[in-house]
Amino acid sequence: MVKEVLLACVGKPSAGKSSFLNSVTDATAKVGNYPFTTIKPNQGVAYMPIDCPCKKYGKESQCKPRHGTCENGIRNVPVQMLDVAGLVPGASEGQGLGNQFLDDLRHANALIHVVDVSGTTDASGKVTQGYDPINDIDWLRSEIHSWVLNNLLKKWPNIVRRHTATKSTSIETLQAQFSGYGSTISVVAKFMDKLGIKDPLETWDDAMIGKVVDGFLDERFPTVVALNKIDMTDADKNITKIMRKYDPNTLVLTSALAEAFLRDMHKKRYLNYQEGTDIVDTKDDLPDSDLKPLDDKLRTRIEKVQDLVLYRYGSTGVHEVLKRAVDMLGVIPAYPVKSITNFSSGTGINKGGAFRDCILIWPGTTVREFAKIVHPELDKYYLYAETVGGIKLAEDAIITEQNNVISFKTSQNVSQTSSDNAPGANSSEKKTANKK
Ligand SMILES: Nc1nc2c(ncn2[C@@H]2O[C@H](COP(=O)(O)OP(=O)(O)O)[C@@H](O)[C@H]2O)c(=O)[nH]1
Ligand SMILES: [Mg+2]
The missing domain is CATH 3.40.50.300 (P-loop containing nucleotide triphosphate hydrolases)
Known part of the structure; x- marks a missing residue:
C-alpha cells in the first residue's frame, strides 16, 4: 500500500x-x-x-524539482x-x-x-x-474520543467473544476495530506497547477501553x-x-x-x-x-x-x-538520482537538472524499501546503492538526513527516478511499522 x-x-x-x-x-x-x-x-x-541538498553541494543553479520549486536552496x-x-x-x-x-x-x-x-x-x-x-481545545479530542469509544463499546461483547473464539492477540483484535480509522497493525502495536497493559482483553472494563482509545488517538492522529x-x-x-x-x-x-x-x-x-x-x-x-x-x-x-x-x-x-x-510525523525527504556526482536524473524532461525528485518517506525506511518506492524495477534489478562521495549503502541501512541522496545501481538499465505516478510520500504496511 x-x-x-x-x-x-x-x-x-x-x-x-x-x-x-x-x-x-x-x-x-x-x-x-x-x-x-x-x-x-x-x-x-x-x-x-525544507533545505534542499542542492545548496549543500553547490548545485542551486542546476536544481530542477519536478514538483514544487526550489529557490536558493529552499525547496518547497x-x-x-x-x-x-x-x-x-x-x-x-x-x-x-x-x-x-x-x-x-x-x-x-x-x-x-x-x-x-x-x-x-x-x-x-x-x-x-x-x-x-480554551473549551474548544479539549472538545475536539473528546468528541473524537467518545465517537470511537462509543462505536467500540456498542460491539464490545461481540468483539470479546470473537477474540476468545479465534484466539487472537489483543493487537489483532484492536486492529480489526481500528482499521476503519486508517490504523495499521504497527500503529496498534506501538500504542499498546506504550500503554503497557498486562491484563487480557476480555477483562478490560470501560475505563480501560477508554484508555486504549486514548492511546490509539495519540498514535494515529498527531x-x-x-x-x-x-x-x-x-x-x-x-x-x-x-x-x-x-x-x-x-x-x-x-x-x-x-x-x-x-x-x-x-x-x-x-x-x-x-x-x-x-x-x-x-x-x-x-x-x-x-x-x-x-x-x-x-x-x-x-x-x-x-x-x-x-x-x-x-x-x-x-x-x-x-x-x-x-516534524511530528518524522518524515524524511529523500532524493533518488542517477548520477551521484552531478545529481542529475537519467530520464525525463529535466534530465540535465539536479535533484529532480524529492520523496517524503516514513522514518525507518531502508535503502532497499526506498528503491521499491522509487520504481519497482529498481528493486527487481537491484545491485547496490551509493550516496554522496561514492559511499556504498547497505540494503537494510535506514535512510536519514545524512544519506538521503541515493543512486541505485541495477543489472539492467532502468529508470532511476520515480515513475510518474510515484507519490510525494510513500508508505507501506512494513514502513509504517517503523514509524516513530
Ligand atoms: N480576523 C480573522 N478572521 C478570520 C481568520 N481566519 C478566518 N477568519 C474568518 O472567520 C470566518 C470563518 O472562516 P472559515 O474559514 O469559513 O471557517 P471554517 O468554518 O472553519 O471553514 C470567516 O469570516 C473568515 O474570514 C483570521 O485569521 N483572522
Ligand atoms: Mg469551511
Whole structure:
C-alpha cells in the first residue's frame, strides 16, 4: 500500500479551517506541479519549505524539482491538505458527524486543529463575544474520543467473544476495530506497547477501553493546534491563558486572514512578501522596484497586518503549522538520482537538472524499501546503492538526513527516478511499522 502525506484541518464551524487551507494551498498551482493523482474540492496542495541538498553541494543553479520549486536552496515540497468540515458539538451523538468526516479522517496522517482564539464565535461557531476558546481545545479530542469509544463499546461483547473464539492477540483484535480509522497493525502495536497493559482483553472494563482509545488517538492522529485569528482584539489574553495550560510545542499562533491578504497583495504586485517571515516590502520601501504604488487605504491595511500580526508574532504562523505537523510525523525527504556526482536524473524532461525528485518517506525506511518506492524495477534489478562521495549503502541501512541522496545501481538499465505516478510520500504496511 502506498500513501501520501495528508494533513487534515479540523475544528468547529467558523474556526477558520477553509481560510487556513486557502492561505497555505495554491489553488492556481499548475497541473502536474504536485505528485498527487486526485484532488477533491475540499483538498489543496501546500508547499512545505525544507533545505534542499542542492545548496549543500553547490548545485542551486542546476536544481530542477519536478514538483514544487526550489529557490536558493529552499525547496518547497508539496504536501496534501484536507478541509474536514462537519465536526460540531454533539457530533459523537450522531449530530452532523457524517460518513464524509470519517472517510476524510481515515486518510489523514496528522491533524491541524484550527481554534478561533479571538473568542468571537461560540462552541457551535455562532457569532458571540467573550467566549473562552480554551473549551474548544479539549472538545475536539473528546468528541473524537467518545465517537470511537462509543462505536467500540456498542460491539464490545461481540468483539470479546470473537477474540476468545479465534484466539487472537489483543493487537489483532484492536486492529480489526481500528482499521476503519486508517490504523495499521504497527500503529496498534506501538500504542499498546506504550500503554503497557498486562491484563487480557476480555477483562478490560470501560475505563480501560477508554484508555486504549486514548492511546490509539495519540498514535494515529498527531495534532498541531493552530490558535487562529490572532489579529483580533481579545486574542492576546486568550493566548496567554491557553499557553499556560497546554504543551507549547503543540500550539502555533496563526492568522489565516493575514496570510491570505499578504499573498493576495503579493500576487497583485503591491508588495513583496516572503512567506513564513515578517518581511514585507512595498513601493514606499523600494521606490525603484516594479511594485505598484499604494493608496492610503491599502497602506493602512498593510500597516495593520504588520502591527497586529507580523511585528507582534514574527509571522502569520501558517507555515510553522505545516512544519510542526510534518516534524511530528518524522518524515524524511529523500532524493533518488542517477548520477551521484552531478545529481542529475537519467530520464525525463529535466534530465540535465539536479535533484529532480524529492520523496517524503516514513522514518525507518531502508535503502532497499526506498528503491521499491522509487520504481519497482529498481528493486527487481537491484545491485547496490551509493550516496554522496561514492559511499556504498547497505540494503537494510535506514535512510536519514545524512544519506538521503541515493543512486541505485541495477543489472539492467532502468529508470532511476520515480515513475510518474510515484507519490510525494510513500508508505507501506512494513514502513509504517517503523514509524516513530
Ligand atoms: N480576523 C480573522 N478572521 C478570520 C481568520 N481566519 C478566518 N477568519 C474568518 O472567520 C470566518 C470563518 O472562516 P472559515 O474559514 O469559513 O471557517 P471554517 O468554518 O472553519 O471553514 C470567516 O469570516 C473568515 O474570514 C483570521 O485569521 N483572522
Ligand atoms: Mg469551511
